[in-house]
Amino acid sequence: MSMIDVVTVGSTYEDILRKQAATVADIDEKIVRLTTAMIESLEIHKGIGLAGPQVNEQLRLFVTHAQDDIPRVFINPEIIMTSDDIVPYEEGCLSIPGVWADVMRPAEITIQAWNEKGRPFTIDAHGILARVIQHEYDHLRGRLFIDRIEEKKRERLMKVYLKNIG
Numbered sequence: 432m433s434m435i436d437v438v439t440v441g442s443t444y445e446d447i448l449r450k451q452a453a454t455v456a457d458i459d460e461k462i463v464r465l466t467t468a469m470i471e472s473l474e475i476h477k478g479i480g481l482a483g484p485q486v487n488e489q490l491r492l493f494v495t496h497a498q499d500d501i502p503r504v505f506i507n508p509e510i511i512m513t514s515d516d517i518v519p520y521e522e523g524c525l526s527i528p529g530v531w532a533d534v535m536r537p538a539e540i541t542i543q544a545w546n547e548k549g550r551p552f553t554i555d556a557h558g559i560l561a562r563v564i565q566h567e568y569d570h571l572r573g574r575l576f577i578d579r580i581e582e583k584k585r586e587r588l589m590k591v592y593l594k595n596i597g
């Protein structure tokens with residue numbers, strides 16, 4: 432399996448990062464191949480999460496491989512519970528390489544999804560896993576972590592980022 436390209440902000444295909452992803456109709460061989468390649472891509476890029484739109488697939492799926500956790504596949508996910516305690520954590524994104532910022536999000540979540548074998552599952556996540564799940568879930572709705580930081584800070588970070596890639 433070859434490495435798949437990651438769509439970055441400022442690149443030719445960046446529009447997909449702002450679109451709503453579509454429900455996966457069938458968890459077939461194509462989806463298995465795609466999610467397998469996405470997990471491999473995470474390892475290559477040393478990332479902990481990657482969503483369909485980031486690899487130019489407008490589909491509601493993402494993969495995670497958080498520290499001290501196994502690789503996980505989430506297809507048609509729904510976050511069904513978020514905790515009341517909101518905590519900061521520094522986030523980055525393979526689609527905005529080199530940009531890091533503290534983002535406030537719920538500390539714990541419960542998510543339902545299907546795995547690559549077509550089996551439904553529910554997990555309660557906290558720590559890094561809860562963080563990466565929420566970040567990737569945002570990607571399925573066309574949202575990026577920079578949307579969740581203060582406007583002035585966002586403008587400053589993106590100005591530097593776009594200058595560096597330009």
Ligand SMILES: [Zn+2]
Nearest residue numbers: 523524525526
């Ligand atoms: Zn991201």
